[in-house]
Amino acid sequence: MREFIEKMRAAGRLTEVSSPCSTEYEAPKRAAATDDLVLFEDLDGMRGVMNLVATRSALALALDIREESLVSMLAGCRFDGEVAVDGKVTTGHPDLSRIPIMKHYPLDAGRYLTSAIVFSRYGGVQNGSIHRMQMLDKTHLAARLVEGRHTYNLHKAALADGENLPVAITIGTHPAVTFASCTRVPEGKELAYAAELRGGMLPVRECSNGVLVPDAEIVLEGYIGAETAEEGPFVDITGTYDPIRIQPVITITGMQMKRDPIYHGILPGGAEHKMLMGAPYEPKIYTAVSGVTGVKNVVLTSGGCGYLHAVVQIKKRTQGDAKNAIMAAFAAHTSLKHVVVVDEDIDPTSLTEVEYAIATRVRGDEDLMVITGVRGSSLDPCRLADGTNVKVGVDATMVMGREDEFVRARWD
Incomplete structure (x- = not known):
């Protein structure tokens, strides 16, 4: 992700905010006012970024594809990149309060992870997809798992076998990985697709629960069990509020952050949300x-x-x-x-x-x-x-x- 941020800086499409900025409404408002990538130097004490790929031209730059050829080139992808395991993830004590998780709008149920990719693995198959996740406390998140989608099905299969679903959550990945995780691909091919978009090969590391993760600013390790909680209301793609639902709870058991990590937040209903939903x-x-x-x-x-x-x-x-x-x-x-x-x-x-x-x-x-x-x-x-x-x-x-x-x- 840091490589791409510097590419956007070199292209003159980065707005830097050096003054302190609050995670409650202030940062989301700044992101809503521009389509430029916004880099916060002090987002409640941590660095952060929003509008990473808020435009078609930014997405094209991230994928190294000419903008006018973006759709036709992506239509020809084969999801056959190489994923190479390169080391282990070592996590420490989890504490979600150390992360600048935002509250975006006044009627939101609370603070939400919006860019985080949930990698889950069960029965020898791994999935990667973005789920909105409401922070419940320092080690628990309520995740919106859409019925019939892959994470939902893996979780259902694990519970049927009397087991929890192992997960690893990444925050702050290269846009190619994020884009691949938003795309309906053949089962288990998200990382292979990301590898293809990154030139053919993607290094990953293995978490203690067997889940593979790419390079990321923050990695959370944990599982989804049988516990549920209220999730929502929360603003979705139309800018209107999604209702309260009873959703599964993710328990975080480990946490790893880069030195001086950069948190990535996506504004719900904003330009980047629309780009990653539609493109x-x-x-x-x-x-x-x-x-x-x-x-x-x-x-x-x-x-x-x-x-x-x-x-x-x-x-x-x-x-x-x-x-x-x-x-x-x-x-x-x-x-x-x-x-x-x-x-x-x-x-x-x-x-x-x-x-x-x-x-x-x-x-x-x-x-x-x-x-x-x-x-x-x-x-x-x-x-x-x-x-x-x-x-x-x-x-x-x-x-x-x-x-x-x-x-x-x-x-x-």
């Missing part, structure tokens, strides 16, 4: 759409919470391609709510361009696909009680054979 789905949508038509780019928009709205840029081959692209996008990312398909001459990263395409190329009676009674995102506050919602696809492409009527005046 991993763009290659998946790209691949799905490539099966039905020529695809050029996919963008999950910031205004759509980085998760609910997609703009898909295609090269039409037949008149029905845009609608096929809409269906493919919805199938690839089931939380999508609205999809707009545009032509090659429309920049999908520009909302002005996308709105122009809707204004000049859409007929409401022909170019809208409305799908009712389908399951969408559980984070969408307008979902019905049974979890269903309405999805809308917009074909904002030119009618084939009439392209001359849509030629735009240009000087280039």
Whole structure:
């Protein structure tokens, strides 16, 4: 992570805060005011960073991929990097109060870890994923484990065998590792994907409970047992509050920190949260759409919470391609709510361009696909009680054979 921070400094995209800054509201407010990487020299006595990859250009820089090629390059990944065990993790007495864990908004239930990756291992399979974790006391966290996801399933399997689930939690990893942990990959391939993104090889260390972890500023070792606690309310991707739930408790048994560690916090509902939620789905949508038509780019928009709205840029081959692209996008990312398909001459990263395409190329009676009674995102506050919602696809492409009527005046 430190290497990347210096790359952002060299690129002139780092804001340094040298004066003391509180972990309660003040640091989150500073992060919300900019998309620059913010480096705090005194975050309640420790160094900290926010907005590590809050923009598409920052993510491209972190992965050493040209921004315009980001989605297509990621779509070609094979999750086959080499993971090499290089030593052990030695932990000491845990004390979460030594870490500048933030309280982000006034109605939050408490202080939350937001960037921490939970690595869990059971039955010879290891998973890595980010979970929001509410600090309960110096050695306990309440973790939101989404039902049906890999950590949830491993925990369920461990409990069924009468065992606890071993975990190791990392805070402050290279963005490639964080990105890999946010991506739906083949089972157990998060570290291999991170290795691929880092050039082909990733050194890891083994914790005393057998869990492997990459380089990190802070490592917490522990387990998830049968104990539960109330978790929430907490702000999620839409900027609205997720409800209180009964969730599993993580017991921390060991802790290791680098000398002068840098804590990484992600602002809930902020730019980095949206980037890490949405960008991993763009290659998946790209691949799905490539099966039905020529695809050029996919963008999950910031205004759509980085998760609910997609703009898909295609090269039409037949008149029905845009609608096929809409269906493919919805199938690839089931939380999508609205999809707009545009032509090659429309920049999908520009909302002005996308709105122009809707204004000049859409007929409401022909170019809208409305799908009712389908399951969408559980984070969408307008979902019905049974979890269903309405999805809308917009074909904002030119009618084939009439392209001359849509030629735009240009000087280039």
